[in-house]
Each structure stands twice: as structure tokens, then as C-alpha cells.
Amino acid sequence: xxxxxxxxxxxxxxxxxxxxxxxxxxxxxxxxxxxxxxxxxxxxxxxxxxxxxxxxxxxxxxxxxxxxxxxxxxxxxxxxxxxxxxxxxxxxxxxxxxxxxxxxxxxxxxxxxxxxxxxxxxxxxxxxxxxxxxxxxxxxxxxxxxxxxxxxxxxxxxxxxxxxxxxxxxxxxxxxxxxxxxxxxxxxxxxxxxxxxxxxxxxxxxxxxxxxxxxxxxxxxxxxxxxxxxxxxxxxxxxxxxxxxxxxxxxxxxxxxxxxxxxxxxxxxxxxxxxxxxxxxxxxxxxxxxxxxxxxxxxxxxxxxxxxxxxxxxxxxxxxxxxxxxxxxxxxxxxxxxxxx
Amino acid sequence: xxxxxxxxxxxxxxxxxxxxxxxxxxxxxxxxxxxxxxxxxxxxxxxxxxxxxxxxxxxxxxxxxxxxxxxxxxxxxxxxxxxxxxxxxxxxxxxxxxxxxxxxxxxxxxxxxxxxxxxxxxxxxxxxxxxxxxxxxxxxxxxxxxxxxxxxxxxxxxxxxxxxxxxxxxxxxxxxxxxxxxxxxxxxxxxxxxxxxxxxxxxxxxxxxxxxxxxxxxxxxxxxxxxxxxxxxxxxxxxxxxxxxxxxxxxxxxxxxxxxxxxxxxxxxxxxxxxxxxxxxxxxxxxxxxxxxxxxxxxxxxxxxxxxxxxxxxxxxxxxxxxxxxxxxxxxxxxxxxxxx
DNA sequence: GCTGGTTGGGAAACCGTTTTCTCGTCGTGA
DNA sequence: TCACGACGAGAAAACGGTTTCCCAACCAGC
Numbered sequence: 001x002x003x004x005x006x007x008x009x010x011x012x013x014x015x016x017x018x019x020x021x022x023x024x025x026x027x028x029x030x031x032x033x034x035x036x037x038x039x040x041x042x043x044x045x046x047x048x049x050x051x052x053x054x055x056x057x058x059x060x061x062x063x064x065x066x067x068x069x070x071x072x073x074x075x076x077x078x079x080x081x082x083x084x085x086x087x088x089x090x091x092x093x094x095x096x097x098x099x100x101x102x103x104x105x106x107x108x109x110x111x112x113x114x115x116x117x118x119x120x121x122x123x124x125x126x127x128x129x130x131x132x133x134x135x136x137x138x139x140x141x142x143x144x145x146x147x148x149x150x151x152x153x154x155x156x157x158x159x160x161x162x163x164x165x166x167x168x169x170x171x172x173x174x175x176x177x178x179x180x181x182x183x184x185x186x187x188x189x190x191x192x193x194x195x196x197x198x199x200x201x202x203x204x205x206x207x208x209x210x211x212x213x214x215x216x217x218x219x220x221x222x223x224x225x226x227x228x229x230x231x232x233x234x235x236x237x238x239x240x241x242x243x244x245x246x247x248x249x250x251x252x253x254x255x256x257x258x259x260x261x262x263x264x265x266x267x268x269x270x271x272x273x274x275x276x277x278x279x280x281x282x283x284x285x286x287x288x289x290x291x292x293x294x295x296x297x298x299x300x301x302x303x304x305x306x307x308x309x310x311x312x313x314x315x316x317x318x319x320x321x322x323x324x325x326x327x328x329x330x331x332x333x334x335x336x337x338x339x340x341x
Numbered sequence: 342x343x344x345x346x347x348x349x350x351x352x353x354x355x356x357x358x359x360x361x362x363x364x365x366x367x368x369x370x371x372x373x374x375x376x377x378x379x380x381x382x383x384x385x386x387x388x389x390x391x392x393x394x395x396x397x398x399x400x401x402x403x404x405x406x407x408x409x410x411x412x413x414x415x416x417x418x419x420x421x422x423x424x425x426x427x428x429x430x431x432x433x434x435x436x437x438x439x440x441x442x443x444x445x446x447x448x449x450x451x452x453x454x455x456x457x458x459x460x461x462x463x464x465x466x467x468x469x470x471x472x473x474x475x476x477x478x479x480x481x482x483x484x485x486x487x488x489x490x491x492x493x494x495x496x497x498x499x500x501x502x503x504x505x506x507x508x509x510x511x512x513x514x515x516x517x518x519x520x521x522x523x524x525x526x527x528x529x530x531x532x533x534x535x536x537x538x539x540x541x542x543x544x545x546x547x548x549x550x551x552x553x554x555x556x557x558x559x560x561x562x563x564x565x566x567x568x569x570x571x572x573x574x575x576x577x578x579x580x581x582x583x584x585x586x587x588x589x590x591x592x593x594x595x596x597x598x599x600x601x602x603x604x605x606x607x608x609x610x611x612x613x614x615x616x617x618x619x620x621x622x623x624x625x626x627x628x629x630x631x632x633x634x635x636x637x638x639x640x641x642x643x644x645x646x647x648x649x650x651x652x653x654x655x656x657x658x659x660x661x662x663x664x665x666x667x668x669x670x671x672x673x674x675x676x677x678x679x680x681x682x
Numbered sequence: 683g684c685t686g687g688t689t690g691g692g693a694a695a696c697c698g699t700t701t702t703c704t705c706g707t708c709g710t711g712a
Numbered sequence: 713t714c715a716c717g718a719c720g721a722g723a724a725a726a727c728g729g730t731t732t733c734c735c736a737a738c739c740a741g742c
Contacts, residue, residue: 013491014491016727016728016729017728017729017730018728018729026691026692027691027692027693028692028728028729028730029691029692029693029694029729029730029731029732030690030691030692031729032729032730032731033691033730033731036730038730038731039690039691039731040688040689040690040691041689041690041691042689042690042691045690045691059463059466059467060467060728060729061408061469061727061728061729062467062468062469063404063407063408063413063469063727063728063729064408064697064727064728064729064730065728065729065730066404066697067402067404067405067408067696067697067698067699067727067728067729068696068697068728068729068730068731069697069729069730070697072404074447077448083429083432083433088424088429091424091448092424092450095448095449095450096450099449099450099457099460099461102464104447104448104449104464104468105447105448106415106445106446106447106448107418107432107436107445107446107447107448108436108440108445109433109436109437109440116440119440120440122400123443123445125400126400126401126403127403127445128402128403128404150354150355232634233634234634259630259634289600289630289631290630293573293574293575293600357697357698357699358698358699358700359698367721367722368721368722368723369698369699369700369722370699370700370701370702370721370722370723370724371720371721371722373699373700373701374700374701374721377700379700379701380701380720380721381718381719381720381721382719382720382721383719383720383721386720386721401698401699402697402698402699404697404698404699405697405698405699405700405727406698406699406700407727408697408698408699408727408728408729409698409699409700409701409726409727410699410700410727411727
């Protein structure tokens, strides 16, 4: 390892291609070609360059490469709604898929603030990112990013309202079908549905699908209606009481998320109703701190958020290389059966 | 807005400083000086350049700027132990402090894998990041990053084992003092401490501080020992039972985290013990999904994780400008009083 | 021995900015 | 009227690579 820097070298000690070329006794151009495999050259010349690279610990300056190629090998990851329980796995999945190559992820958190979104967006454009992933928190569609014609964008979790954009979302219908089929196939027929606020697409659509899936088995919700409320344990407890008062023969709860399901399970236990012997409970999201801490642990629908992130990243890579591929990609869910059903 | 690109312009439509200069009728150098405020020039010349910038929507190419300046206006954020409940707020705090300027954050998740850490580290060095923040998940010290002499590094949450590095950590002693003082000043004297596994620094040290703080009030733990276990609700429930069997006159539980505290609160309620009338419960971390969902909602110590991230970022900025500032910075905690005490 | 093709490697332009240096011009004071 | 500053702006050299030419040398074939 060379310790003293060559004359004219920058003080930070990093070797430049010039240094490599000098040490190998070739020109910069030749050194570059040796490194990048291109060009015809004698094997021993290439080897001399490689040896010099090794000796100097040379690593190419990415700023120079990017300046020349116009590519930054970077993508922006914008979370529009704060970084939360939902965007994290998406983010990890994306980071995983991208990091495998030489692409890095620039993190931008807008906290739902459009000023901040503008700020970050401009920053990303200034940095000439190769693409952008927009990760939402909820499944409600969101307006597309303005002014990004020259850069591919993929929307994850929250689809874009513009159908000509590329979006990757969860398969709510499939998830609901998994849950309902599971309950029906284990003999439950009086199924209640307790979920979040009706103005959330996730609550609204899962409820609709639940009714449709029940109808496919010639069933209807045990209380003949959907119990919209909040995404909280407290609501789960209240709703469980209400349901059992209205329809005491209810033998299963399908819940819009795991917090509600845990609340339901708690209320049942405190009423002396055995889970799953008397009543089954199925949650949604497979949020492990909720699902596993519940008594009993919850059967729940896993939405494969990391997979959504991964697919979004792969779609973005595809779009970067091959141009836009508009459409909505849905990622299937997975039923995780535990002791509550 | 000019739509057609000038002859020789790149097809991506972005204007270069050359285009601006041409439109303003000056040389590139002059245009640059006009933009950056430097140099002496006639106000009207500067204005002509500014007008051209405006008309073309010019934004400087950061690759070129970085190549010239050697700065990337980017910092790496490595999470060494997966991105989880603890690193997220740190990450957000850091992103917030950095994003306010023109500095962006490159996200690197190593998932506790040292191969991955090496990979990301090399990537960051190749990108010539201006600095690196290493965000741990636990408070246990970690070995410093190897081979980063030329780049400032700040360790957040998990301090570096090397005291000449810069670390920003939570003030465990202060947090424990807040909790114990609160309990003592509200008349509790028979206080039990239930916490996580002894091989976690967080459990070990908080326990030590708890004993010391109790001693300052001439008290000792109601069970005369520390209840080490797991960071789970189930352990909290089991431990609460054990404590009340051993020391039935216990009038308060100080818990190592909010999950344990919630488990304790559940066990107490199910035994018919009134919280906080008979027994007070105090948690740690202020993890809102736990603390608020608990019955009753938990009094708990907030470790100000976002503040740790923010301070780490500010320290990093300082180190980038002014060189290393070794030492451990502790960030004070905050007691959040709710209905469990 | 001359021609023509192949091969290995160098010179130089280029990517888009910043910054230094230089130079012409104008105004002012002697 | 001349000389000297100050001022304004342009030319050019970086920054560190990549890539496109282009040329010298070498070989085979006639």
C-alpha cells in the first residue's frame, strides 16, 4: 500500500486513474479501457493496470463517471405520508432489490407536506436521480408527482390516480378472499367484519370484498352490516361487544387490521368467550408486535409489503432501462394461521 | 418556457450553463459568477443571466459541481441492525436536520450482516459521501467502522467502542431518574423493576441506575432484586405475578420498556389490582402504539430518539466543516405522565 | 520489397461547472 | 495628455473519468 501521495495528488489520499496509469506505465485512456474491459489490448498490459489498481487501492470517482454518463446510479425514495409502519417494509424491500446492484437509495421523507415534497423533488431532479419510488402509507390513490417527465417514477402501496403511471399495490381482494375462505372452510358461517374508518380505501374496499366473498358462499355478515370505526384496539373491544349484543351467534370476526383484531380478542376473553373454540378472530397486516402479542396470537393476512417494495424497485429498474411500463401491479397476500382461528 | 432544445443540447431537455450564457450573451464563466454571487460585475449583466436562468429553467448539474468541489452534499445513513422501531425515529430526526440544508441522505440497511456493511461502506466511499451516520438499534456499544479515516462518522444510539469517535446516545441515567423520582414523589416506596435480558446494555444499565436512584431515597427494590427477562408483554405478565407473590405490598412497577409495562398492567387488571390506585406502572421508550393502547395508558420515559438523530446530524455537519469532535453526547429524556401512575 | 489489414496503445475531445488569470476599457488624477 | 487603478468580462485550466479517433508497428501474402 502506497502511503505517501504522488506529486499532484489530492490530499485525501485517494488514487486517481492518472496515478494508476502512471504506475502501470500506460496512458489514462488505456488504463480506463483495461478497467472497463473494452478495447483490444495485450493481456499483460491489462494485468499491469490491474496490479496498479490493486496496489493503489484505486476506486473510480463516481462524480466523474456520473458527469460523463449522465447516470447517477441513484434512485429517490419518497415517502409521502411520514415513515411509518407501512412504508418501512416497502422501503426495505426496495432498498434490498436496488442495493443488490450498484444503485443507492436517497431517502426523502415529506411528512405529508407538499412544500417538503416539492423541495425534495427538486433536490432529486438536481441530483439527476435515475428514477423515483413514491411509497405511500395508505392504499388510497394519490395524485402523481408534478414535473417529472424526464424521470421514471413508480408508485408503491398508494397507486397514482393517473392510470398511465406505474403502480405496485397490495391485492386486497385476494387477501380478503384468503381470510374469508379460511374461516368458511373451518366451518364458520356467522362472520362479522369490524374495520377502520370508511373514508380509508383500505377499510372501504376490504369491506366490499368481504361482503362479496361471503356472498360467494351464500353468506352475509352476521350483523348484516359492516362495522366501520377506527384502526384501534379500543374500537375492536367496543365493536366486539356491540356485535355480540346484536348477533350473539357470531362465530368469527374478520377484522380490518391487527389492532382491531387484538381488541376483539381481548374483549372476547374478558367476556369469557373462548378463542378460537367459540369464536375465531382473523386480523389483517400481520403486524407482528400486535399479532404475536395478542392472546391468542392472531391468524392474519400478510400483505407482503417488502415484496411490494421489491417489485416496485424492479419495475423501476425495468423502466430506467426500457422506458415506461404503465399499469397497476398487484402483489398477492399470504395467510398466516396462528391460534386465533 | 423554451420547448425546443438549443442545437447541441442534450436530448433530456435540461439547460446547461452554456445555454444560459448563450441566451444572456455572456461567457460561461461570467454566467457562473453571476449565479454564485462572486466576482464583480455590472448589475444588469447579472440580471440578464438571471433572466436567462429563469427562462430556461436552468438547474446546475450536481455531478459537475461535485466533481469540481469534491463534495457530494450527501451523507450515508447506515443502520447496523435492521431498520426498526428504534432506528426509524433516529433516521427521521437525522433526515430532518440534514434535509433542511441541501444535504441528502443515502440509506443503507445492513441487517446486522457485516458483508452487507462492507458492501455499503465501500459504496458510500465510492460516492464520496461527506459523512456517515451509524444508527444502532440497541444501546450496546459497537465496534467502529473500519477504513473510514477520510470521512467523518457519527454513531447514534449505539456508541462506538472507540472513545475517540463521536457518539450520540440516550441519557439512560437521567431517564431512570425521571421515572424513579416521579414514583417516589407520588408516594410510592415499594417499587419493583422488571426489564429485558441482562445481556442487553439497556436492561443492565437501567437496572443499575434504578437501584442507585432508589438508594438515593433510602429505598431498595420491593423484591430486593431485578427481574431480568424478555422485552415482551408475556414476560411482563409473568413477572407481575411473580413480584406480587414475593412482595405483595409492591406499590409500583418500573419497567424496562413499554411492552413489559403493558404486560404488567394487563396482569394487574386481571388480578383485580387497580392501576394506578393500588399500584403504579411506569414504562420506558414511549412507544405510542404500546403506551397508548395499554389499559390504562402508560406513564413512560420518552428517549427523544428523533432528537438523537437530529443531534447526530448536527454533529456530523459540524465535523464535516470543522473536523472531528470526539466524545459522547447524551440526549436527555422526557417523562410522559399518563394514567398508569 | 511492397501492399494491406490487424493490433495495441496514445492523444484529445468531452461531460458541465468553478475559478483563476488575463486583458481591454474607462475614468480619474497629476 | 499620459499613466495608473479599478472594473467588467472572457479565455482557459482544472475536476477525473470515458470514448472516439488515429497512428505506429507488425504480420501475412503476393
